[in-house]
Amino acid sequence: MEIGPIWRALTRNKTGAILIALQIAVTLAIIVNAVAIIQERSRLMARPSGVDEPNIFYLSSIGFGDDFNERVTIQEDLDAIRNTPGVVNAIQSNSVPLRGGGWSMGLQTEPGSESESSGVAVYFIDEHGLDTYGLELVAGENFTAADVNWREPQAVEWPDKVLLTQAMAETLYPDGFMEALGNTVYINGNEPMTVTGIIKQMQAPWNGWNGVERVMLVPQHTLFGSTRYIVRTEPGQRDRLMPEIEDMLAERSRDRIIRGMTTMEETRERSYQGDSGMVGILIFVVSLLTAITALGIVGLASFSVSRRTRQIGTRRALGATKPAILRYFMTENFLISIIGVLVGAALAIGLNMWMVQAFSLTPLGWYLVPVAMVLLLIVGQIAVLGPARRAASVPPAVATRTV
Amino acid sequence: MFSYYIKLGWLSIRRNPILSILMVSAIAVGIGACMTVLTVNYLMSSNPIPHKSDQLFYVQVDSWDPNGFDENTEPVDQLTYIDAMNLMKAGKAFRQVASNRSGLVLEPSSEDERPFLVDARTTHADFFPMFDLPFLYGAGWDKSADDAQEQVVVLSREINERVFGGEDSVGKRVTMNGLNFRVVGVIDEWMPVPKFYDVTNGAFNLPEDVYIPFSVGVANQLSRNGNTNCWKEPDGEGFEAFLAGECVWIQFWAELRNEQEKEAYMSFLNAYAEEQKALGRFPRPLNNRLRNVMEWMEHQEVVEEDAQVMLWLSMLFLLVCLLNTIGLLLAKFLGKAGDIGLRRALGATKGTLFIQHLIESAMIGLAGGVLGLGLTWLGLKGVQRLFGDFLTHLATMDWVMVTTAIGLAIVSALLAGLYPTWRACNIAPASQLKTQ
Numbered sequence: 001m002e003i004g005p006i007w008r009a010l011t012r013n014k015t016g017a018i019l020i021a022l023q024i025a026v027t028l029a030i031i032v033n034a035v036a037i038i039q040e041r042s043r044l045m046a047r048p049s050g051v052d053e054p055n056i057f058y059l060s061s062i063g064f065g066d067d068f069n070e071r072v073t074i075q076e077d078l079d080a081i082r083n084t085p086g087v088v089n090a091i092q093s094n095s096v097p098l099r100g101g102g103w104s105m106g107l108q109t110e111p112g113s114e115s116e117s118s119g120v121a122v123y124f125i126d127e128h129g130l131d132t133y134g135l136e137l138v139a140g141e142n143f144t145a146a147d148v149n150w151r152e153p154q155a156v157e158w159p160d161k162v163l164l165t166q167a168m169a170e171t172l173y174p175d176g177f178m179e180a181l182g183n184t185v186y187i188n189g190n191e192p193m194t195v196t197g198i199i200k201q202m203q204a205p206w207n208g209w210n211g212v213e214r215v216m217l218v219p220q221h222t223l224f225g226s227t228r229y230i231v232r233t234e235p236g237q238r239d240r241l242m243p244e245i246e247d248m249l250a251e252r253s254r255d256r257i258i259r260g261m262t263t264m265e266e267t268r269e270r271s272y273q274g275d276s277g278m279v280g281i282l283i284f285v286v287s288l289l290t291a292i293t294a295l296g297i298v299g300l301a302s303f304s305v306s307r308r309t310r311q312i313g314t315r316r317a318l319g320a321t322k323p324a325i326l327r328y329f330m331t332e333n334f335l336i337s338i339i340g341v342l343v344g345a346a347l348a349i350g351l352n353m354w355m356v357q358a359f360s361l362t363p364l365g366w367y368l369v370p371v372a373m374v375l376l377l378i379v380g381q382i383a384v385l386g387p388a389r390r391a392a393s394v395p396p397a398v399a400t401r402t403v
Numbered sequence: 404m405f406s407y408y409i410k411l412g413w414l415s416i417r418r419n420p421i422l423s424i425l426m427v428s429a430i431a432v433g434i435g436a437c438m439t440v441l442t443v444n445y446l447m448s449s450n451p452i453p454h455k456s457d458q459l460f461y462v463q464v465d466s467w468d469p470n471g472f473d474e475n476t477e478p479v480d481q482l483t484y485i486d487a488m489n490l491m492k493a494g495k496a497f498r499q500v501a502s503n504r505s506g507l508v509l510e511p512s513s514e515d516e517r518p519f520l521v522d523a524r525t526t527h528a529d530f531f532p533m534f535d536l537p538f539l540y541g542a543g544w545d546k547s548a549d550d551a552q553e554q555v556v557v558l559s560r561e562i563n564e565r566v567f568g569g570e571d572s573v574g575k576r577v578t579m580n581g582l583n584f585r586v587v588g589v590i591d592e593w594m595p596v597p598k599f600y601d602v603t604n605g606a607f608n609l610p611e612d613v614y615i616p617f618s619v620g621v622a623n624q625l626s627r628n629g630n631t632n633c634w635k636e637p638d639g640e641g642f643e644a645f646l647a648g649e650c651v652w653i654q655f656w657a658e659l660r661n662e663q664e665k666e667a668y669m670s671f672l673n674a675y676a677e678e679q680k681a682l683g684r685f686p687r688p689l690n691n692r693l694r695n696v697m698e699w700m701e702h703q704e705v706v707e708e709d710a711q712v713m714l715w716l717s718m719l720f721l722l723v724c725l726l727n728t729i730g731l732l733l734a735k736f737l738g739k740a741g742d743i744g745l746r747r748a749l750g751a752t753k754g755t756l757f758i759q760h761l762i763e764s765a766m767i768g769l770a771g772g773v774l775g776l777g778l779t780w781l782g783l784k785g786v787q788r789l790f791g792d793f794l795t796h797l798a799t800m801d802w803v804m805v806t807t808a809i810g811l812a813i814v815s816a817l818l819a820g821l822y823p824t825w826r827a828c829n830i831a832p833a834s835q836l837k838t839q
Binding site: 019022023026027033064153156277280284288289292293296300306307351355359 | 422425429432436470508510517518519520580581626635636637639640641642644645707708709711712713715716717719720722723724726727729730731733734735737738785786789790822826
């Protein structure tokens with residue numbers, strides 16, 4: 001290979017080469033970091049909520065007026081919904097995973113205000129709760145109808161029984177979640193609750209919370225004026241049933257408003273809107289940037305070819321073959337790109353270290369840098385191919401002409 | 404001479420159309436990306452009430468849990484009912500407002516229209532003059548209405564349109580949650596971005612639909628739609644116990660017109676905290692804060708971290724586009740070496756050549772800037788589509804952004820043109836003439 005002469009030729013006219021190398025370097029730094037962010041967000045979005053998302057929807061019913069009897073309405077509504085053909089099950093609850101708004105409390109294994117308590121998301125359910133959400137009970141037993149009571153708006157008492165997720169049980173009993181079963185945990189510092197069952201997995205309503213899988217299920221109906229029904233349908237029946245159930249509930253009473261009809265799928269979409277938006281933008285940025293850099297390479301290479309037309313002609317006249325000319329430009333680009341990606345690798349890692357510190361991002365996966373380096377080298381070679389072929393087709397006779 | 408250079412520049416741009424298009428679009432794309440992100444950041448961090456943002460203070464008195472306290476712990480971000488009412492009663496500031504987010508069911512008078520939900524703010528009389536709400540009809544209520552728990556309401560423009568068809572509804576009645584309210588005012592379009600007066604419940608939410616006296620909200624136990632936090636359970640059941648407990652759910656603002664008033668208010672707050680300590684509350688050490696609007700926005704980190712990451716990435720993006728332009732301009736100007744040599748030989752000074760080529764660069768920058776503005780507009784539309792409602796009010800452009808975009812484009816193009824121009828001017832005429 002004629003790396004020596006190509007290198008020496010480069011060093012005599014280095015500004016253009018330095019510019020391209022710099023451009024490649026910054027491009028690499030951006031691409032690597034953008035992809036790292038994309039990966040991080042995709043991982044976040046891939047976490048399961050634990051519930052049967054495709055078949056669940058929910059809605060709010062807000063009572064008003066003096067004639068509104070909330071307790072009766074809730075019981076009758078639930079009966080009516082559960083008896084609708086196509087509905088698997090339904091409950092009243094305060095929230096669903098990913099919704100963004102919910103209730104949290106603290107649980108501790110020892111009573112007293114001195115003990116450290118762990119935050120936990122609260123879902124109020126009844127004996128149909130596990131079936132409605134589609135949760136898996138790994139130990140203990142479900143609530144029975146007798147366990148479920150009614151909660152007034154400013155109540156401070158809690159029921160005796162509670163179900164925990166595996167993650168919450170492990171937080172309280174680090175030796176193993178099974179230890180939680182049958183044990184007493186304390187809410188509000190010293191009010192005891194017995195753990196009667198353990199759920200495999202379920203997310204809290206806040207996907208950004210670091211304890212997102214810490215959940216407790218409490219056997220209570222709530223009388224808060226505004227209530228939420230969660231409905232699970234048979235596969236494929238959801239979209240048909242949504243308007244049907246909305247109409248049915250609206251018909252049943254004039255003293256309330258039915259609103260906020262939402263599917264779990266919409267909830268997931270909205271919950272991760274910021275993340276998926278960021279991913280979209282970054283993918284766009286990465287593609288655009290690669291294209292711009294490639295075009296820059298094409299532009300500069302074309303110029304250098306047209307400036308060197310006579311030189312190329314002379315080389316051809318002196319016996320250089322077409323492939324030799326092609327190889328010359330390809331090698332030249334390769335040398336420039338190698339410098340670019342090496343500088344870029346350092347830049348990418350530096351930028352990442354800074355962003356990890358400034359914006360609490362997760363550090364790069366080690367393989368991203370080499371993969372991006374190889375990719376940019378290939379892009380460079382493809383970009384320079386056109387101008388290089390034009391160079392190779394310069395006829396030797398050019399050498400004899402005075403331009 | 405200037406117009407002649409423009410003509411020369413135009414000829415030169417036309418001579419290599421593909422290269423010129425490449426340069427213009429590189430600048431345009433860089434400007435477009437940068438300005439899109441810059442606009443979002445600029446609006447997120449903009450001052451929602453510039454003429455008095457340094458006179459409005461968010462009040463924090465620390466009533467919170469002593470566990471886990473160290474000297475860096477910030478006071479809790481909202482107030483308890485007890486503290487909010489005590490501070491209101493003391494009335495030590497020029498104006499003061501305790502407010503909370505609520506929701507009401509509005510029942511239209513006609514039978515065929517179904518009731519609907521409205522976002523409500525329960526607040527005090529000073530809210531309207533303090534935050535300078537623009538009134539379409541009527542005005543806010545008086546302090547006496549706060550004390551007498553009068554059922555009065557100020558409507559937003561949209562609700563007035565929906566319920567009263569947009570006419571002057573002052574004095575009319577509207578039923579909400581079964582209560583009969585008298586309309587005292589209708590406000591015009593009012594959209595503070597960020598929604599500084601209640602950052603806790605979403606800095607980019609829309610303002611509320613209706614405003615009613617705080618005392619009416621409490622007397623009727625209206626629902627709290629905002630964030631409520633308690634560090635210990637209330638002693639006993641029921642709403643009274645909740646009000647008397649250590650739960651924070653109220654935002655409190657004070658208007659203090661100068662430094663003396665601020666200092667006086669701060670010492671009042673500290674004295675108040677000591678007083679409460681004597682009563683057995685406020686277990687933490689003295690930890691009160693007064694922050695003006697912009698300090699409060701900054702402390703609450705209103706600008707999303709994602710937006711900041713994007714800002715840095717977009718700056719680097721613009722850098723790549725500029726490197727691209729420098730390379731292309733360099734190639735282009737050196738390609739004109741023959742011309743330049745000839746003009747030098749005919750008597751053009753380096754200075755005139757320098758200006759000539761800078762003008763050519765600026766023309767490319769201008770074109771890139773205008774195209775970039777178009778791309779920014781597209782970019783903002785795209786951002787809006789990707790992020791949904793949350794960004795609707797953040798993705799608009801004003802003249803500041805337009806001039807910034809064009810200015811940034813021209814400055815970047817000039818910077819990009821400097822080195823190539825300098826190289827071009829230093830071409831020795833003799834060597835060029837020889838080869839011709």
